[in-house]
Amino acid sequence: MTDEGTWVLGVRHHGPGSARAVLAELERVQPDAVLVEGPADADPLLPWVTHAGMQPPVALLAHVVGDADRSSFWPFAVFSPEWQALTWAVSRGVTVRFMDLPSTAVLAHRRRVEEDLAAEGDGEEGSSAPGAEDVMSGASVRGAALDVVLERTDPIALLARAAGYDDAERWWDDVVEHRGKGGGFEAITEAMAVLREDDDGGAHGGDGAGGAARRRTGAARQHEERREAHMRQVLRAVRKAGARRVVVVCGAWHAPALTGVLPPATRDAAVLRGMPKVRTALTWVPWTHSRLAFASGYGAGVESPGWYHHLFTCPDDRVVTRWLARVSARLRERDLPISSAHVIEAVRLAETVATMRGRPLAGLGEVTDATRAVLCQGDETLVELVTREVVVGERLGVVPDEAPSTPLDADLRATARRLRLALEPAPRDLVLDLRKDTDRARSHLLHRLLLLEVPWGAPQPVDGTGTFKEAWTLEWDPVLSVALAVASPWGTTVEVAATARASDLALDPGTPLAGIAGVLDRCLLADLPAAVPGVLDALRDRAALDSDVEHLMEALPALARAVRYGDVRGTDASALAEVTESLLARVRAGLPAAVTGLGDDAAAALRQRLDEVDRATTLMPATSRERWLASLTELARREDLHGLLAGRLVRLLHDARLLDDDTVARRLSQALSVGTTPADKAAWVDGLLAGTGTVLVHDDGLVTVLDGWLRRLVEDEFTTVLPLLRRTFGTFAATDKRALGTLLARLVRAGAGGPGAASGASSGGRLGGGGAGADVEWGPADRARAEPVVAAVARLLGVERG
Structure with missing residues (x-):
């Protein structure tokens, strides 16, 4: 045991060498108080660090009460020197406290920085230097780090260059991280002191030995001065309480500010006076190694968390x-x-x-x-x-279930355990059978989380046409804890919160009609019966006021799916039938006017809507489908339609078996023979064929008509329509392309019956000529010129020619 005093251990955040050296120094000094850089208002959470269920990496999460998307994290790994100091002190009953500014001040400062950035409309990315920021902002649910606007140099880079290194990381590893259990803290503090003297004014540098020495002005400089003033005030308070041997663990840059004779307490009190604050809540949350890495945007990150974990363990x-x-x-x-x-x-x-x-x-x-x-x-x-x-690496930490957390977070974790879903950071594919109770409950949970904008699961396509399966990819990102905090005001359980969120979305004047329909669809997918009546009422009211046919068409597919899913999942979706039928009737009534006088872009958008509504009607009662097809039949008779729409209507009626192959070929021939431009005709073809080549594969006559039109085009016209036709044929599936190639080869070999025959020319036209495996027929002149060669080859091969 040593004499009285204060030992300031300047460390690099998340440095295994620093962690070993800190443990050795704690064992040597045997302090009666340990102070660690971290938010001072998190002291009540310190006893949890030695809980049997606590497994780093973990992080302290602080968020503004009532504005949970404003949040920050303080991450810890097993190789973080701060974590080792905390566990050493708590396990021995030694007084331990966080000494940095409380989260109430940190988040107030971040709000001010955000406002300054918004006012200036300018900014600079956060430093990638190790230890540049020991706080990771959660202002965005995606976890992008927020940093202050400042000019910066790297103090460790300066020391590395002085030592003859061109790589600051390597110098720090050689001198500190790979050292044994020796100290060296005095030398680190002395080096930081020299760098601070050269940094235009002292105590406003970056966190950690790898941090950036920063030339700051305004709020940034004042914030750093307040941080170090608060650290000194906590140190004074611990000494006043009777601690004789105090160990301070902080970022190496701050070590000179806490060493030796401290400035008067009144000066630090004046620096802290008037400091803005906001009300915050704190808790422990699991973290991952990837979130400790620079690539995550975390300024105090390290390049290799997995390697550092290995070094320490x-x-x-x-x-x-x-x-x-x-x-x-x-x-x-x-x-x-x-x-x-x-x-x-x-x-x-x-x-x-x-x-x-x-x-x-x-x-x-x-x-x-x-x-x-x-x-x-x-x-x-x-x-x-x-x-x-x-x-x-992707190591995920564990926080005890008993640890303080938001009720919503606790409910999610309890539900996940009950449904045997692990919150794992590595992507995991999950296929659900909705006929099974457990899988159906899993589906409900994942859909409810999507409503709350907590995307733990991402829906994936499912093979086959059945409606009893769902596919998901699950990937738990620790930053989703922020999303849960953001969603907490909606309710204390996932079901209650999702219900409230759905109702709010439906009543929001900014939510479009299709958006409300989507919310209703998601309510049924998520099994939220309490939300359905309110959302349905909002949908009726909005639909009654919306006369835009495209808006109605955009909303209809979600409603049709909702009715079908209600049947599959055992949900009573009968109340949707009236609204769905009403929307379809209004769409049918409004289509004749909607298809009139459209430009290319508007026609393309309406064609997509036609496809979507057509698919939706296949999920509706047979009478609804029949009325829809009757409306399409009437529209298809019009001669003033844009080519994209005219061709598409013919295709939809053909797929519904209301037009046979001969009729489709005749209509295509008529469309290609009228006096419109080649581009207009190509648009008609695009409307007919885009998406799948099945109609061509099964109709030789259609191929003949199309090839004949192409052969009649002069060079300039062919060049004009080629890009559109390439795009059309590019949408075909690989199997359709192969089948079409085989068909073309067969028709070419068939001679006069092949493509181009209608024009009176030899076969092997533009659509079929040069096709895979196509045997092109020669004209009489070509055959006469080739005859001597063919005869010679036949003699060489010993083939008798008939």
């Missing part, structure tokens, strides 16, 4: 050997032939390269080079795989 000195064995195991999981000899050779190479580079131990750079050369055989795709899955 490796039980002996065989760090490189165990690491490369782990990498080889991951590659073997991908069915790559990696033997023990490969691992031995890779270890030797990594150690040799480290010696050549003058490094004390092989670091990540050396083991990565060895991995690339030996285990991956130079394949950069495999190197990227190792980096993503091993060097960074």
Whole structure:
């Protein structure tokens, strides 16, 4: 045990070497108080760090009460020196406190920064230097880090250059992260003090030894001054309470501000006076290694969380050997032939390269080079795989169920356990059979979360035409905890919150008619019967006031699906029938006017709506389908339609078996023979054929008509229509393209009956000529010229010519 005093341990956030050194120093000093950089109002959550169910990586989440999308995270990994200090103190009953500004001030400052950025309309991306920000903003549910606007230099880069290194990360690893259990904190503090003296004014630098020395003005400088003033005030308070040996664990940049003789307390009090605050709530949430990485946008991140975890947890000195064995195991999981000899050779190479580079131990750079050369055989795709899955990794932490959390978060986790759904960070495919109670309940949960904008599951296409299956990809992102906090005002359970959210969306004047229909569809998918009446009323009211036919057409498919899903899932969807029939009747009544005088873009949009409504009517009663097809039949008789729509109406009626192949061919022939431009005719073809080539594959006469039209086009006309036709045929499925190629080859071989026969020309026209396997017929002149060659080849092959 040492004498009285204060030991300031300047660390690099998430540095395993710093974590080992901190533990060694704590054991040597045996302090009676430990202060750690972190939000001071999170002290009530400290006892949870030693709970048996707490497994890092985890993070403190703070959000503004009543405005939960304004939030911040303070992440911790097992190799974070702050985490090791916390667990050491709590497990021994030693007084431990967070000493940084409370989250109430941090989030108030972030709001001010956001307002300044919005006012200026300008900004700069956050620093990628390690430790630049130990707080990760949750202002966006997607977790993008918010940083202040400032100019910055990297203090560790300055020290690295002074030591002859061109890579700041490597210098820090060699000097600090790969050191043993020695201290070195005094030297780090002295180096930071020199850099702060050169930084235009002292205590306004970045967090962490890898952080950025920053030239700041205005709110940013004032915020840093308040942070360090608050840290000193907490240190004074602990000393006043009787602590004789105090250990402070903070970002190395702050160490000089907390060392030696402190400035007068009155000065720090004046700096903190008038500090803006907001009301916040704090809790522990699980975190992942990938969220600790620079690539996530976290300013205090590290390049290699998986590697650092390995460095800290490796039980002996065989760090490189165990690491490369782990990498080889991951590659073997991908069915790559990696033997023990490969691992031995890779270890030797990594150690040799480290010696050549003058490094004390092989670091990540050396083991990565060895991995690339030996285990991956130079394949950069495999190197990227190792980096993503091993060097960074996707370890997900665990927070005890008993830990404080929002009621909505607790309900989700309890429901997920009951339904045997794990909150895992790695993507996982899930296929549900809606006839089974458990799978149906899983579907309800995932759809409710989508309504709350918590996209744990992403819907995927399902093979086949059945309606009893659903496919999802599940991927839990820790930042979804923010989304749950944002959704908390809607209710304390997922079902209650989703019901309230659906009702609010339906009543929002800004939600379009199709949006309300979509909400109703999602209410049935999510099994929210309490929301259906209100949403249905809102839909009726909005539909009664909306006279735009396209809006009505856009809303109809969701309603038709809702009726069908209600039947499949055992939900009473009978109340939707009246509204759905009413919308269809209004669509039919409004279509004649809607199809008149359209330009190309408007016609393309309406064609898509026609397709959607046509598919929707197949889900409706037979009488509704018949009325719809009758309306299409009337429209198809008109001669003033845009080609896209005219061709599409013929196609829809053909698919409904109301027009036979001969009638379709006749109408195509008429459309291609009237005195319109080639582009107009191509639009008619596009309307008829776009999406699938089935109608061509099964109709030789249609192919003949189409090829004859193409052959009659002069060069300029053909060049004009070619792009549109390429786009049309490009929408065909591969199987249709193959079948069409086979058909063309057969028709060409058939001679006069093939494409182009209608024009009186030899077969092998523009549509069929040159097709795969096509035997092109020659004219008399060509045959006479080829006859001597054919005879000679026949004699050489010993073939008798008939």
